[in-house]
Amino acid sequence: MALDRILLTTFRNHLDTRLDGTAQFNLLVGDNGAGKTNVLEALSLLAPGRGLRRAALPDMAGHGGSGTFAISAMMAGGVRLGTGTRAERPSRRAVHVNGADAPALRLGEWLSLGWLTPAMDRLFLEGAGARRRFLDRLVLALEPGHAKNAARMEGALRERGRLLGDEREPDPAWLDALDAQVAEAGALVAQARARLIERLTAALAQLPDAPFARPLLTYQPGGPLDEAALIAALRDGRRRDRAAQRTLIGPHRDELYVAMAGKGQPAAECSTGEQKALLIAITLAHAGLLDPDRPGVLLLDEVAAHLDPVRRAALLARLRAGTAQVWLTGTELAPFDAILDEAATWRVSDGQIERV
Template identity: 65%
Template sequence: MALAKITLHDFRNHAASELRETAQFNLLVGENGAGKTNVLEALSLLAPGRGLRRASAETLARNNAGEDEPRGFAVGASLVEQGQVSARLGTYTLPDRPTRRLVRINGADASASALSEWLALAWLTPAMDGLFTDSAGARRRFVDRMALAIEPGHARAVARLETALRERNRLLEERGDARWLDAIEMQAAQHGSDVARVRGQLIARLVDELSALPSEPFARPLLTYRPGGPGDEDGLRAELARSRGRDRAAGRALTGPHRDELEVHMAHADGSRGQPAAASSTGEQKAMLIAITLAHTAIAAAGRPSVLLLDEVAAHLDPVRREALFARLRAGRAQVWLTGTEMAPFAAIADEAAVWRVSGGTLERV
């Protein structure tokens, strides 16, 4: 078990919701718009970043009609390991600072990046179904989110790389002092090499994990990491220095980890590369995305408490794939949270799951 005694205060449409006596499988059942995904989003904020909807902090607090005063929100949970509470995690905003999300761990102020040192979080939502046809940037964000499972400091390295590249772009545009450019490119190369290393390690581990899985009933994807430039610090620093004129004309850096790409292909029965995921059917893309998520969850659960959030996944699978999904999740170490509009798709796990009926932002234990 990973999370227990979860509380939501003034979050989305939840005024005051609490979930106790959680299990490995946790089901949130209710009509569309009842607030099921809001619970998953709240849990996703117990990790660095902007959560599964990538929403800005000021949009998360509950807003009552007719209220002019700003309102903050709070999400908290106990982290349980081997039956004992090992940590208390929380995140919140204040009414007078609604745009700044704050974090507390064991009652003390902490950085958002520190959350990943305690808990590995992953999710799969309907909005992610278009990942393979989306931009390379969307796939980089997907990789970076997964990378936190093997390197909690990865989010910090990504943020520092982006900051260094923005400063370099500014200096190039203003034709700043070459010594300042040398210094900022040194920072970009240092953080960039860290980012590239962790991404490469993650993809390699996913490839190994996926190769051990049967190709049925889920499609087995083949993953390839395509670096956007030299992966070592010295090579990246030298390339940035060589490309200043080109980058000044382009208005951006054309070399570096910010140009990385994750290529995904279907695997044939013999393991050879098939068609690109972007050209596959919607069902095949969904199956590959589930396979990647399961492989990542297995990696994440090997390091620290792991939580997997699955929004409206079971209803879109046929009975064979649904049973296979539950079997894999049951055999894993992650705590799983699932949403659905009815109980029927969850019949195979209903007896072992903690179930809540969700309606209008309220929760009722079934």
Template identity: 55%
Template structure:
């Protein structure tokens, strides 16, 4: 669903700005320092996360403004998303959906934003961990529940690691329960990743042939979506993980 209106108040270099983008592709042009990236950062704040630059909230209010800032966007004709801070609490993020207070994570039910910046140009040549994190951001755009599965997987993994690191023998039943939870959410994570890569591969196949090489994408994910093998691998690897 495209933005039909974007409004900035005391955000970065803008005291007040209202844009009405059309439904087609939007290209921002202008001299260096004109505020193009500020607009993109404002859009990124209408999705979960810390935004395009990952800056602290207190740095986003206009330097010579009254303190605090506001960013709002209208999706279609009837969904209003808003975020910002108050002058009295510049480091506390406020979020509203259709005028009602909401949690920042709930923005993901309406909007997901993905970006590639020049600072990320080594993403595809360095460690696999960075590529997995980028793939997870892609998956989140198509599968909003992906963030929930990832968070619960990480929570169960931390709890399991803590049990294994303790000097006292870990309760095997509790370990089994944690590993079952990791396996359940891990399977959902792998399914979302696989579906995202499949969708991208399908779109790439539709690109007409030209003078340049066609891009391709694939994912080596063996038993994606199967919780059983992961639970077994975790159980069998307890001694190894405890010693790590």
């Protein structure tokens, strides 16, 4: 299995939790507030980024840990991944691979990890930033180098914004250097996003029309995809950017538009159930793109709660046909009858976990 022998130490309400003997399907069952989603959040931190809740590190530390926490898991082949915080720097994330310190960006080289949570039900109603993060997470699961390119672009954009917001006229040579950095990394980010949309569109075309809605995806770049053209656009826009005190062109302005096929209706105007179905369809199509030679993990929080039996059965059947290890949460076992014989199941209660 992708992940096994998972340890959570003073993470949220889990003082000392261990999960052994995982399977392709892993089911966490318990009342609301028991700590099921906390386990998924911990696993999500085995990828670059801020995890599925995007919480601050100090907020993740539970009682009894002096403001620190630790998460680790064994991968197939004997590689152990870990992350957490240390007492001397509780606001800075530490990562280790087989006990050796490593940059957080390296986690993406070991594991393809994605998730779907109830909070994402508003993805199509929120600002473009949420959809860019969603898009980047999907890219990262397929292209580990994307995290480094995105971090370089964001760092250069922050520095460029600082110069543009200064009362003094920025040094043109320094802006030239920053424009080059933004364009070099930004073009790679935008091209990776465009490749993903192309691959997802092809994968969605192969999925049956029912029982889930078929999404139509449109990627709208916030600037040229070519590095040289992006440099030229950044230089030409300096006066406007300085007036706005921010960079107005580039991949940080990209947008993902989603509509429902057949209706041709924007996802934001669809019903809550239809939006959920669109998200599930995208998630299933993306899972089919994962490299079978690179371990994949899919975290699905309360995904079956509002699905009828037909859609639930279809979801589980498609997940079974994939290569990813799947983690699911629910308040009861009944919705998962179809996989109980093959799933590793734990009951969660107030941060305590017991194998069923």
